[in-house]
Amino acid sequence: xxxxxxxxxxxxxxxxxxxxxxxxxxxxxxxxxxxxxxxxxxxxxxxxxxxxxxxxxxxxxxxxxxxxxxxxxxxxxxxxxxxxxxxxxxxxxxxxxxxxxxxxxxxxxxxxxxxxxxxxxxxxxxxxxxxxxxxxxxxxxxxxxxxxxxx
Numbered sequence: 340x341x342x343x344x345x346x347x348x349x350x351x352x353x354x355x356x357x358x359x360x361x362x363x364x365x366x367x368x369x370x371x372x373x374x375x376x377x378x379x380x381x382x383x384x385x386x387x388x389x390x391x392x393x394x395x396x397x398x399x400x401x402x403x404x405x406x407x408x409x410x411x412x413x414x415x416x417x418x419x420x421x422x423x424x425x426x427x428x429x430x431x432x433x434x435x436x437x438x439x440x441x442x443x444x445x446x447x448x449x450x451x452x453x454x455x456x457x458x459x460x461x462x463x464x465x466x467x468x469x470x471x472x473x474x475x476x477x478x479x480x481x482x483x484x485x486x487x488x489x490x
Contacts, residue, residue, distance in 0.1 A: 351403060358398050362411075362420070363390040363435050371433050382427070387443035389421050392435030400436045401429035409438045 363371075368390035372382055384390065391409060392399050400407065400423045409421030421438030428434055441448075449456045 358400075360391040360393060360398060360436075363392060365389065365440075368435050368437065371435060372427070374433075382425070382437065384437060387440050388424070389438050389440045390435035391421075391438060392426075392430070394433060396430045396432035396434065399430035400426055 365384045365386050365388050368388070369384040371390075371394075372384060389409070404423045405425065407423040408419055409423060410417045411420050412418075419441050421441055424437050424439050426434060426436040445455075445459060449459070
């Protein structure tokens with residue numbers, strides 16, 4: 340993923356930013372959203388989503404980042420794992436960023452662009468950064484170009 344320091348309520352930077360964050364399994368992310376001190380969350384984190392963040396907050400996607408890539412480096416290749424979707428605020432404690440889990444939609448992607456099937460690769464195991472993270476899926480999509488999120 341990518342690294343950028345999060346500072347809320349400032350103008351958008353003129354250069355693309357990046358942040359490196361651990362992946363969080365949907366079930367653990369769901370618990371985080373539903374046990375936060377502010378009460379029950381309205382967001383339901385499903386298995387076709389994957390979250391990113393750190394418990395203490397301070398870093399994460401923010402307004403304007405939706406649609407940006409969540410990517411992982413494995414064996415020298417960048418893989419598109421998710422697409423930034425939403426978060427409750429920007430880098431808040433116990434409020435991970437929620438992302439669409441791209442491999443969950445690989446059939447739809449190939450159906451709409453058959454050329455994508457040439458780029459699908461089998462996934463190995465769950466990311467080492469999060470022991471409770473489930474296997475990302477049976478497919479990962481390599482990135483031929485690294486795209487960065489804007490903040």
